[in-house]
Amino acid sequence: MKVKVKLMxxxxxxxxxxxxxxxxxxxxxxxxxxxxxxxxxxxxxxILTVNGKQSDLNTGxxxxxxxxxxxxxxxxx
Amino acid sequence: MANGYWQKILRVxxxxxxxxxxxxxxxxxxxxxxxxxxxxxxxxKEQAGKVEPYSPDNLLIFATGPFQGPSVPGGxxxxxxxxxxxxxxxxxxxxxxxxxxxxxxxxxxxVVIKGKASKPVYLLIKxxxxxxxxxxxxxxxxxxxxxxxxxxxxxxxxxxxxxxxxAGERLVxxxxxxxxxxxxxxxxxxxxxxxxxxxKAIAVRGTKKVEVNNPEKTKELIRKYQLEINKAVKDNKxxxxxxxxxxxxAEGLGDMPIKYWDGDVWPEGAKKLGAPNYTNVLNAKPxxxxxxxxxxxxxxxxxxxxxxxxxxxxxxxETLGMMGTNLLIDDPKVVAIANxxxxxxxxxxxxxxxxxxxxxxxFEKGLITEKDTGGLKIKWGDAEVLFKLTEQIGxxxxxxxxxxxxxxxxxxxxxxxxxEKVVHCKGLDFPAHDARSxxxxxxxxxxxxxxxxxxxxxxxxxxxxxxxxxxxxxKQGMVKFFEPDNQSLVAxxxxxxxxxxxxxxxxxxxxxxxxxxxxxxxxxxxxxxGWSYSVDDLMTAxxxxxxxxxxxxxxxxxxxxxxxxxxxxxxxAKEGFRAGKVIPFERLMEDYYKIRGWxxxxxxxxxxxxRLQLV
Numbered sequence: 001m002k003v004k005v006k007l008m009x010x011x012x013x014x015x016x017x018x019x020x021x022x023x024x025x026x027x028x029x030x031x032x033x034x035x036x037x038x039x040x041x042x043x044x045x046x047i048l049t050v051n052g053k054q055s056d057l058n059t060g061x062x063x064x065x066x067x068x069x070x071x072x073x074x075x076x077x
Numbered sequence: 078m079a080n081g082y083w084q085k086i087l088r089v090x091x092x093x094x095x096x097x098x099x100x101x102x103x104x105x106x107x108x109x110x111x112x113x114x115x116x117x118x119x120x121x122k123e124q125a126g127k128v129e130p131y132s133p134d135n136l137l138i139f140a141t142g143p144f145q146g147p148s149v150p151g152g153x154x155x156x157x158x159x160x161x162x163x164x165x166x167x168x169x170x171x172x173x174x175x176x177x178x179x180x181x182x183x184x185x186x187x188v189v190i191k192g193k194a195s196k197p198v199y200l201l202i203k204x205x206x207x208x209x210x211x212x213x214x215x216x217x218x219x220x221x222x223x224x225x226x227x228x229x230x231x232x233x234x235x236x237x238x239x240x241x242x243x244a245g246e247r248l249v250x251x252x253x254x255x256x257x258x259x260x261x262x263x264x265x266x267x268x269x270x271x272x273x274x275x276x277k278a279i280a281v282r283g284t285k286k287v288e289v290n291n292p293e294k295t296k297e298l299i300r301k302y303q304l305e306i307n308k309a310v311k312d313n314k315x316x317x318x319x320x321x322x323x324x325x326x327a328e329g330l331g332d333m334p335i336k337y338w339d340g341d342v343w344p345e346g347a348k349k350l351g352a353p354n355y356t357n358v359l360n361a362k363p364x365x366x367x368x369x370x371x372x373x374x375x376x377x378x379x380x381x382x383x384x385x386x387x388x389x390x391x392x393x394x395e396t397l398g399m400m401g402t403n404l405l406i407d408d409p410k411v412v413a414i415a416n417x418x419x420x421x422x423x424x425x426x427x428x429x430x431x432x433x434x435x436x437x438x439x440f441e442k443g444l445i446t447e448k449d450t451g452g453l454k455i456k457w458g459d460a461e462v463l464f465k466l467t468e469q470i471g472x473x474x475x476x477x478x479x480x481x482x483x484x485x486x487x488x489x490x491x492x493x494x495x496x497e498k499v500v501h502c503k504g505l506d507f508p509a510h511d512a513r514s515x516x517x518x519x520x521x522x523x524x525x526x527x528x529x530x531x532x533x534x535x536x537x538x539x540x541x542x543x544x545x546x547x548x549x550x551x552k553q554g555m556v557k558f559f560e561p562d563n564q565s566l567v568a569x570x571x572x573x574x575x576x577x578x579x580x581x582x583x584x585x586x587x588x589x590x591x592x593x594x595x596x597x598x599x600x601x602x603x604x605x606x607g608w609s610y611s612v613d614d615l616m617t618a619x620x621x622x623x624x625x626x627x628x629x630x631x632x633x634x635x636x637x638x639x640x641x642x643x644x645x646x647x648x649x650a651k652e653g654f655r656a657g658k659v660i661p662f663e664r665l666m667e668d669y670y671k672i673r674g675w676x677x678x679x680x681x682x683x684x685x686x687x688r689l690q691l692v
Contacts, residue, residue, distance in 0.1 A: 009325040009351055010314050044313060046542025046553060047326065052654065054558045070326040073541030074315060074590035 001027045001063040005034065008070045014038045031067065032057040046072045079103040080290040081143030081605040082111070086119075087185040087207065089200065091274050092133055092192030096207045101186065107608065108690060110615075111142025113169040114580035114622035115187060116158035120167065120629055127633040130162040131248060131273035133193040139239070139279065140188075142581045143605045145181035146287035147295050150302050151584035151591065153178055153367035157239075160633075161265040161527065162250045162273075163428070163483045164504040167629045168527045170253075170267055171579055173260035173366040173374075175237040182283025194275040199240075201231065202281045212277040216246060219421040220255035227280050240278035241268040242423025247473040248272050250483045251428040255420065259374065259390055260366065263425040265505065265527050266483075290607030298601050302593060307370040309592035316363050317356065319373045320394035321409075324351025326541060327398070330558070331514035331655035334403040336457065337434030338500050338511065338645045342653040346407035350397045355409045359391055371586050377413060385410050392416040392426070398509025399430025400467075404437060405458040415463045422471030431506035432480045432487070433466045435499060444493045450476040497644045502529035503635060512646055512660060515540040516559060519660045520669040521568040523640040524679075526626035533575035533623075535589050536567045544588060546570060548595045548612045558654075561661045565668035570616070576626075577619030621689045624681055628691070637679025640666065 002022040007015050016038060017023050025034050031050065035042050035057065042057065047070045050059050061067070078084055084103065089096045101115070109118045116138040128135045137159045144152035155177030161168035180188070183202050190200075197212040215223050220242040228234050237257055245252035245268030252268030253261050262268075271277070289295045310316040327333040328347030335343045348354060355361060359379060363372030375391035392400070392412045401412045419426045433455075439445045440455035447454060453476060455462055469477025479487045485504050488495040500507045505528025512518040515537035522529040531537055538544055540558065545551050551570050556563050574595075578585050581602070587593040595612045603609055610618075630636075642662055650656045670677065674685035686692045 008329055009322055009348075010318060010353060012353075041312075047330070049654065056554070068329060070329055070541070071322060072313070072543045073323050073326045073330075073332075073538050074313070074543030074586075 001025060003034070003061055003064065004066040005038070006066070006068045008068065010071055011040060011069055014040045025061070029061055030057065031055060031059050031061060034061065034067065035069070040069070044072065045069055078288070079106055080288055080607050081146055082106055083184050083186050083287055085185050087188040087202070089188060089190045089207070089209070090192045091190060091194040091198065091209070091276060094194070094209055096209065098185070108618065109622060109625070110577070110580035110618050111186060112140045112156040112580040112582035113158055114576065114618065114625070115142070116140045116156060116169065117167065117622060117625040117629065119189060120158065121625055128160050130160045130165065130270060133191065133274065135160050135270060135273075137190045137267070137270050137274065138187055139180065141177050141181045141186055143602065144581045144583050145177045147289055147605060148299055148368040149583070149601060150299065150306055150368060150370050151587035151593070152582070153369060154582040154584050155180065156579050156582055157254055157262050157267045159267050159270045161267065162248070162269045163266045164528045166503055166527060166633065166635055167626045168265035168267060169579055170262040170264050171582065172239060172254060172256045172262035173584065174257035175367050176239050176256045176281060177582065178367055179237040179283050180281040181287065182285050183281055184283065184285045188279070190274065190276065192274065197275045197277050199227070199276065199278040199280060202279065204283055204285060215277045217243065219243060220423045221258050221421050223278055224255075224258055227278060231280065233282060236280045236282045238278055238280045240423070241271045242421060242471070244423045244471040244473075245269050245272035246277070247481075249424065249471060249473050249481050251425040252423050253425045255423055259364065261420060263427060264530065266425065268423050289605045291604045294604040295601070298604055302597060302601070303370050306587060306591040306593055310371050310590065313590070315590045316372055318352035319361070319363065319375050321350065321355040321375070321397060322352040323394045324348075324397060327394070327510070328402065329654065330541060331650060331653050332511050332537060332541070333398050334434070334507070334509050334511060336405055337403055337438045338507070339438070339648070341650040341656070343402055346402050346405070349407040350401045350409050350412065355397070358409055359413060361391055364390065366584070369584065371584070371591050373586055373590070379410055379413060385414055387413060387417060389417060390420065395509045396426040396430065399427045399434070400463060403430050403434045403509070404463060406460060406463060408460070411460040411463065415467050418464060418467045419471060422468070424467065424471040427508050428484065428506045429467055429470055431500065432470060432484050433463060435484050435488070436466065438498060439491065439495055444495055445491060500643045500645050502641065502643070503639055505529050508532070510537045512642065513650070513658060514558070514655050516561070516660050516665065517556065517564040517568040519642055519646070519662055520565050520665045521572060523642060523666065524572075524669065526623060526630055532585065533579070534568055534572035535575070535585060536571040538589050539567050539571065543590065544592070546574065546595055549616055559658045561664045561668070565665050566672055568669065569672055572623050573616050573619035575619070576622035577615055580618070580622050617689070621691065624685070624689055624691060627681065631680055637677070640679055
C-alpha cells in the first residue's frame with residue numbers, strides 16, 4: 001500500500017518517497033514495519049504522528065495515511 | 078576534609094577592597110552539594126530580606142561542586158548566583174568553557190562577592206594569590222576585547238576569563254557573563270549585577286588538585302563514561318549537529334516560537350535554520366568545553382556574503398528560535414551575525430530575541446510607531462532591524478534603551494495594553510519552547526525559581542522523547558501530548574534534576590542528549606566524595622535545592638500568586654499539531670502543588686520542609 005511519510009531533520013536521508021510523495025510499504029503493516037522497511041534505527045524513533053495524532057511504533061497503518069517521524073528532542077538549549 | 082571539596086569559600090568585599098577565606102562545613106555540602114545549592118544556602122542565610130538587585134548588599138556568587146575537581150565528562154561547568162535585576166527573584170545561570178575547573182584548581186569551592194568598587198576592577202585569582210586589579214582601561218571594551226586584554230596583561234593564555242561586555246556595565250537587565258569567547262551564562266542578567274559592582278571580570282588560573290575519595294575508581298569511571306557518552310552522541314548525531322538538530326522536531330510539534338508566539342506553523346523556516354542545513358551552510362563543527370565528549374557548542378565559518386564573513390561560536394537552538402522563527406527570520410547566517418553582536422556586547426540572546434519580537438508585534442499593530450523608534454521600521458523578518466536593535470539594546474541606546482529594565486518594564490512604559498502581550502513568567506522572557514505544546518512546561522515555567530526556564534527543568538525533552546529517568550519513575554510513554562496525567566510529576570522530577578545538576582555542577586547535556594543515567598551520575602558522585610548516596614538521595618538533594626530557592630522567593634514576596642501563565646499562552650493554534658488545544662493550567666497546578674507538598678498559597682508545608690531537612 002502507499003502512505004505519505006515525512007521524515008524530519010536528520011531522518012530525511014532515509015526517505016524512499018517517490019516524486020508524488022508516496023512511499024510503498026507492506027499492506028496492513030504497522031509503523032514499526034514501515035520504519036524497518038525504511039532502514040531507520042527503530043530505537044531512535046520515539047516521537048511520531050499518524051494523520052496529525054501522536055502515535056507509536058505499534059500503530060497500524062492504512063492506505064493513504066500521513067506519517068511524520070521526528071528525531072528525539074534532546075539538549076533543548 | 079570532605080573529598081571533592083576544598084571546604085573553602087573565598088570572600089571578596091569590593092567596597093573595602095579586601096578578600097579573605099572562610100571554611101564551609103561538610104554538613105552543608107552534604108545537604109546542598111555545591112554550585113547553585115551551596116549558593117542558595119548562603120543567600121538564604123546571609124540575606125535577611127529582600128535586596129535591591131543593584132545594591133552593594135546583593136551577593137554575587139560563583140560556585141563549583143564536586144564535579145569540577147577531576148576531569149568528569151560535562152564537569153567543565155560552574156554556577157553564577159544572585160538576585161536578578163530582570164525578575165527580582167533568586168537566579169542562577171550556568172557557565173562553561175574552562176572557568177569552573179580553573180577556579181576549583183585555585184583551591185576554593187566558591188567566591189562570594191559583596192559591595193561595590195569605587196572604580197572599575199577585575200579579580201585575578203591564581204591559586205592563593207587574589208588581586209583586585211584596576212580595570213579602568215577595560216571598561217567600555219566588548220567581552221572578547223576584554224578577554225584578549227587580560228591574556229595580554231597576564232601573559233598567560235591559560236587564564237580563564239569570565240567577563241561582562243558594555244551591556245553589563247550599563248546595567249542592561251539582560252546582560253550575560255561571557256567565558257573565554259566560547260560559553261555564555263545567559264539568562265537572568267547576572268552580567269548587570271557584575272556591572273552594578275563595577276566588576277568587569279574574574280580571571281582565574283589554578284594548579285592545585287582537590288583530593289577525591291577513590292582516585293582509581295574515579296579515573297576508571299571517567300574513562301568508561303567518556304566512551305559511553307561518546308558512542309551515544311555519535312549514534313544519535315548530537316555531536317555532528319548540536320542543538321540545531323532540534324528545530325524541525327520542535328516546530329513540527331508546535332514547540333518552537335513563531336512570530337512572538339502568535340504563529341502556529343513554519344516548517345520551511347525551521348528546516349532552513351535547523352540541521353542538517355545549519356551544519357552545511359555554516360560549516361559547523363563541534364566545539365567542546367574541557368573534557369566534554371558531547372561538544373554541543375558550534376564552531377562556524379561564514380565566507381559568503383562578504384559582509385557576513387565570520388568565524389567563531391555559532392547560535393544554539395534557543396537563539397535560532399528566539400532570533401529566528403520568533404522574528405520570521407529563516408537565514409542561519411543572519412541569526413549567527415546577530416548572535417555574535419549580542420555575544421560581544423554581553424547580552425542574553427533569548428531575551429534580546431524576545432524583546433525584538435515584542436517590538437515587531439507592537440509595531441505591526443501600531444502600538445509603537447516610527448516616532449517612538451527614531452525612524453526605525455521594526456518589521457517582521459528584517460535582518461537589519463535585528464542587527465540594529467540587538468546593538469541598541471546592548472548599548473542602551475536609541476529605541477533599544479527602553480528595554481534596559483527588561484521586556485515587561487518596556488511594556489509598562491509603552492502602555493496601551495502591551496503588558497498583556499509580554500510572554501514571560503516572573504519577568505523572565507520565555508525560552509524557545511511553547512508551553513501549549515509540551516504542557517508540562519506550564520507548571521514548570523510558572524513555578525520556575527528564576528522565572529520561565531526550560532533548562533532548570535527540561536521536561537519538554539521527556540515529552541519529545543529525548544531522555545528518561547527510569548530510576549525515579551520517568552519513563553517513555555508516561556505522558557501524552559495535551560493530556561494532563563503525569564505532566565506535573567514530570568515537571569517536578571525535571572526541576573529536581575535541574576537543582577541537582579547545577580549543584581554538582583554537571584552539564585545537563587550529559588543526561589539529556591549524552592544518555593548518562595542517574596545511576597551513573599550517582600556512581601561518579603560516590604567515587605569522588607565517598608558518601609554512598611543512592612539515586613534517591615541525590616534527587617532529594619536536588620529537590621532540597623529547588624525548595625531552598627523557592628523559600629528565598631517566598632521571603633521576597635513571590636508566592637503562589639506569581640505562579641502564572643502569560644495571556645498569549647491561553648490562545649489556541651488554528652493549524653498544526655496543537656490546533657485547538659488549550660493548557661489545562663488549573664489541573665496541572667493543582668497536581669503540582671499536591672505532589673510537591675505545598676499548600677494552596679504555594680508555600681512548602683511543614684511536613685515537606687521537615688522531609689527535606691529545611692527546618
